[in-house]
Amino acid sequence: MVGYIFRRLLISLLTLWLLATITFFLLRLLPGNPFQTDQILTFEMQERMMNYYGLNRPIIEQYFTYMGNLLQGNMGYSLKYTNRTVNSIISKAFPVSADLGLRSLALALPIGLFLGIASARKRGKTVDYLCVIISVIGVSIPSFILGSFLQYIFALKLKILPMAQWTTEMHKVLPTVAIALGLLATLTRIMRASMLEVTTQDYVKTAKSKGLSEGKIVWSHEIRNALIPILTMMGPMVASVLMGTFVIEKIFAIPGLGLHFVNSITGLDYTMTMGLTVFFGAFLVTANFLVDIAYGIVDPRIRIAK
Amino acid sequence: MKKWIVSIVLIALITIPVSCLAASVTPQVFTFAGHNDVMTLDVSQMNDEMSALIMYALNESLIRNSYNEIIPGLAESYDVSEDGTVYTFHLRDAKWSDGVPVTAKDFEYSFLRTMNPNTGSSQVSEFDSILNAQAYYNGEITDTSLVGVKALDDKTLVLTLTYNDPFFITEMAEGINFYPIREEYVEKYGMSYASSPETFIGCGPFVLKEWVQGARITLEKNPEYWNADKVKLDKVVELIIPDENTRVGMYDLGEIDAIYSISKVQTIMHPEFGSRSGGTLQYLAFNCSEGLVMENMNLRKSLSYAIDREAIVAAISSPGTISVDRMIDPSIIIDGKSVTESYPNSTGVPPSGDIEKAKEFLNKALSELGLSKASDLPSINYVCMDSPVHKQYAEALQAGWKDGLGVDVGISILPVPQAIGALLSGQFDIFLVGQSSGVDPATIMNNFTIGNGNNYARWNSEEYSDLIAAQSENPDLAERLLQIQQAEAIILDEAPVAPLWTPGTAYLCREYVKNLHYGRQTGSIEFIFAYIEN
Numbered sequence: 001m002v003g004y005i006f007r008r009l010l011i012s013l014l015t016l017w018l019l020a021t022i023t024f025f026l027l028r029l030l031p032g033n034p035f036q037t038d039q040i041l042t043f044e045m046q047e048r049m050m051n052y053y054g055l056n057r058p059i060i061e062q063y064f065t066y067m068g069n070l071l072q073g074n075m076g077y078s079l080k081y082t083n084r085t086v087n088s089i090i091s092k093a094f095p096v097s098a099d100l101g102l103r104s105l106a107l108a109l110p111i112g113l114f115l116g117i118a119s120a121r122k123r124g125k126t127v128d129y130l131c132v133i134i135s136v137i138g139v140s141i142p143s144f145i146l147g148s149f150l151q152y153i154f155a156l157k158l159k160i161l162p163m164a165q166w167t168t169e170m171h172k173v174l175p176t177v178a179i180a181l182g183l184l185a186t187l188t189r190i191m192r193a194s195m196l197e198v199t200t201q202d203y204v205k206t207a208k209s210k211g212l213s214e215g216k217i218v219w220s221h222e223i224r225n226a227l228i229p230i231l232t233m234m235g236p237m238v239a240s241v242l243m244g245t246f247v248i249e250k251i252f253a254i255p256g257l258g259l260h261f262v263n264s265i266t267g268l269d270y271t272m273t274m275g276l277t278v279f280f281g282a283f284l285v286t287a288n289f290l291v292d293i294a295y296g297i298v299d300p301r302i303r304i305a306k
Numbered sequence: 307m308k309k310w311i312v313s314i315v316l317i318a319l320i321t322i323p324v325s326c327l328a329a330s331v332t333p334q335v336f337t338f339a340g341h342n343d344v345m346t347l348d349v350s351q352m353n354d355e356m357s358a359l360i361m362y363a364l365n366e367s368l369i370r371n372s373y374n375e376i377i378p379g380l381a382e383s384y385d386v387s388e389d390g391t392v393y394t395f396h397l398r399d400a401k402w403s404d405g406v407p408v409t410a411k412d413f414e415y416s417f418l419r420t421m422n423p424n425t426g427s428s429q430v431s432e433f434d435s436i437l438n439a440q441a442y443y444n445g446e447i448t449d450t451s452l453v454g455v456k457a458l459d460d461k462t463l464v465l466t467l468t469y470n471d472p473f474f475i476t477e478m479a480e481g482i483n484f485y486p487i488r489e490e491y492v493e494k495y496g497m498s499y500a501s502s503p504e505t506f507i508g509c510g511p512f513v514l515k516e517w518v519q520g521a522r523i524t525l526e527k528n529p530e531y532w533n534a535d536k537v538k539l540d541k542v543v544e545l546i547i548p549d550e551n552t553r554v555g556m557y558d559l560g561e562i563d564a565i566y567s568i569s570k571v572q573t574i575m576h577p578e579f580g581s582r583s584g585g586t587l588q589y590l591a592f593n594c595s596e597g598l599v600m601e602n603m604n605l606r607k608s609l610s611y612a613i614d615r616e617a618i619v620a621a622i623s624s625p626g627t628i629s630v631d632r633m634i635d636p637s638i639i640i641d642g643k644s645v646t647e648s649y650p651n652s653t654g655v656p657p658s659g660d661i662e663k664a665k666e667f668l669n670k671a672l673s674e675l676g677l678s679k680a681s682d683l684p685s686i687n688y689v690c691m692d693s694p695v696h697k698q699y700a701e702a703l704q705a706g707w708k709d710g711l712g713v714d715v716g717i718s719i720l721p722v723p724q725a726i727g728a729l730l731s732g733q734f735d736i737f738l739v740g741q742s743s744g745v746d747p748a749t750i751m752n753n754f755t756i757g758n759g760n761n762y763a764r765w766n767s768e769e770y771s772d773l774i775a776a777q778s779e780n781p782d783l784a785e786r787l788l789q790i791q792q793a794e795a796i797i798l799d800e801a802p803v804a805p806l807w808t809p810g811t812a813y814l815c816r817e818y819v820k821n822l823h824y825g826r827q828t829g830s831i832e833f834i835f836a837y838i839e840n
Binding site: 030031032033034035036037038039040041042043044045046048049052053077080081082083084085088089092093148151152155156159162163164165166250251252253254255256259266267268 | 343345346347348351353354423426428430431497498499500501518519520521522545546547548549551552555556558559561691693721722723724725726727729730739740741742759760
């Protein structure tokens with residue numbers, strides 16, 4: 001086990017290094033520079049700013065400087081929010097995005113799994129059709145439409161929930177629901193398909209012929225095995241949900257990471273984009289790692305301790 | 307039992323009027339929505355509207371521009387030397403929000419810090435008319451005692467200019483980088499200075515109470531402010547709401563009192579909107595480099611004459627947008643009168659265009675180029691910034707040229723940094739440039755001199771360059787304005803640029819908010835002297 005974890009850790013670090021390196025050079029391949037904004041700076045002034053931030057130095061030199069700082073956990077200052085470090089921006093915005101993400105997951109996971117199971121168990125019945133309809137709607141409605149729709153109904157018309165901002169518990173209801181519905185739909189679909197596949201497996205037939213009770217078959221043979229595809233997608237899903245969603249954060253004015261992801265790239269805020277990419281990468285790698293360990297708990301066939 | 311009732315009635319009688327009185331006093335709280343966070347509160351680094359708007363309330367410079375008038379700030383008065391190059395400011399007794407007196411040293415420190423090459427400020431050119439400022443920020447000299455900024459004592463600040471600049475005071479009043487800085491705060495917090503309420507201090511009408519980055523900024527009245535009697539609001543809250551529909555929704559719900567910029571679509575739903583114009587001028591720059599198609603003056607004029615500015619403004623632009631036919635912003639006022647009125651000039655293109663004249667110019671251009679019809683012209687590349695309004699403008703202009711003249715113009719839409727890159731490196735034929743029009747009427751025209759890095763049109767006219775050079779250091783204002791007018795006549799006649807309009811801004815504000823003003827200094831709302839009506 002220790003050897004396995006150690007090996008995985010090495011691979012993770014290698015992945016992160018590759019990610020940081022590729023992003024670093026790709027970003028610099030984008031034409032333009034961070035100081036070319038719509039308030040046009042003079043040519044001389046841009047050169048001045050490029051020099052000041054060391055962006056005129058040879059790219060390899062910049063790369064090693066950046067990597068050296070990154071190794072010490074220092075991601076530098078944002079080029080747009082001057083006076084704020086990338087570390088401080090992430091440390092303020094990430095808890096907000098993570099809070100929203102966890103709330104949505106907590107809402108979506110039990111309901112999604114339950115609907116998926118119920119739907120598979122009652123295949124072809126009204127319950128199944130209802131669940132399928134819910135999941136198709138959830139998957140196909142873009143979140144910006146759903147978010148605006150929820151705002152319109154609950155804030156503007158019924159006036160029972162606040163429109164935007166991230167302050168009281170009441171403020172957190174609408175964005176949570178808006179994200180959860182999409183997640184829930186995906187979870188329902190996968191759980192349903194996975195349950196249906198498991199039901200036809202030989203070991204389920206064996207269990208039935210052994211005369212095990214229905215409940216025991218569903219609980220310890222079907223659901224347990226059907227969860228594996230869900231687990232596989234949980235890693236990336238958790239990581240991306242906790243990292244914030246641009247659209248929902250924008251509509252509900254939530255000070256999370258989502259807006260920074262988009263704005264830093266369009267504004268060519270190199271340090272910010274790099275910082276966010278590395279942070280997201282590290283998070284994703286960790287989440288996948290945890291999922292791999294969780295496999296072993298759910299499915300004895302994938303024990304890793306060999 | 308009776309005693310109980312009597313006492314309850316008595317208490318009720320006493321408290322009800324009191325509570326009625328309390329309820330009739332409207333809390334002086336003003337809430338508005340902005341679309342982006344403050345980038346920085348570091349005076350030396352600040353270059354965006356969001357920051358300028360908040361800094362205007364948190365800090366105080368020597369003089370202010372308020373309600374389009376220059377009013378005294380921390381300087382009680384100032385004297386100008388006879389030759390107009392030495393300004394002596396006499397400071398009043400004023401305090402920082404922690405009670406420490408503001409001194410001339412705080413200004414000296416701030417100005418020199420902005421100019422210091424190690425500060426990395428993009429705003430150094432604000433100080434260009436100050437003696438040796440350019441030499442200092444370009445690193446040619448390091449001795450700050452040679453720079454024309456000097457605190458003689460705690461109450462006297464002397465600024466020495468290189469020449470008699472008639473616009474200096476107005477530029478200073480409208481500038482956003484002339485506030486004082488407390489040195490000990492910079493020393494203590496270093497690079498993180500002014501990134502939170504703890505790391506920032508000001509001496510303006512309001513104090514920064516809370517800054518939830520990306521979400522909310524709360525200001526409270528500063529009791530230490532020298533002019534605190536004039537400030538009526540107790541609290542100002544800026545909510546940062548990136549999405550326009552959300553902002554307008556919150557305004558409809560009464561959660562916010564004002565939105566300082568709304569799109570044209572929203573004005574249809576809210577006919578009570580207000581609007582303002584000026585401060586920026588948008589024009590087309592034609593790339594006149596040798597060998598490019600736009601080198602031909604008649605072709606440039608033809609395109610210019612074919613533009614129906616009136617129709618485009620009516621269909622696309624934000625309310626308040628005014629179409630212009632010259633390179634000077636009509637909102638620039640000198641001696642109480644618009645410069646454009648005192649010194650008339652025009653491209654001669656009527657607001658709705660003149661397609662017959664455009665065709666005449668096109669025919670001349672075609673015969674000069676040895677072509678028989680418009681479709682034989684080499685491809686023309688219009689580089690457009692990726693923003694909704696710019697794309698609409700590009701499409702409208704393209705359609706006008708195609709329908710009116712049969713000239714095909716291709717549009718390349720690029721993200722803002724890349725588009726600006728193309729503009730600066732000359733990889734375009736046509737580009738819609740929007741530029742701050744400044745205080746000096748020649749601000750935009752100064753770019754188009756020979757060899758200037760910001761001569762976007764790459765147009766070379768010796769006569770024009772000489773006039774621009776001559777006027778820039780002319781101490782006689784009337785003569786200077788005449789020279790500007792002559793230079794402008796040349797650029798309008800040769801048409802390396804086609805002036806379009808000064809973009810407007812539409813805003814929403816509840817009626818009970820009084821004395822709110824759209825200021826030239828911030829290019830945005832000024833709320834320091836606003837109040838909420840009962």
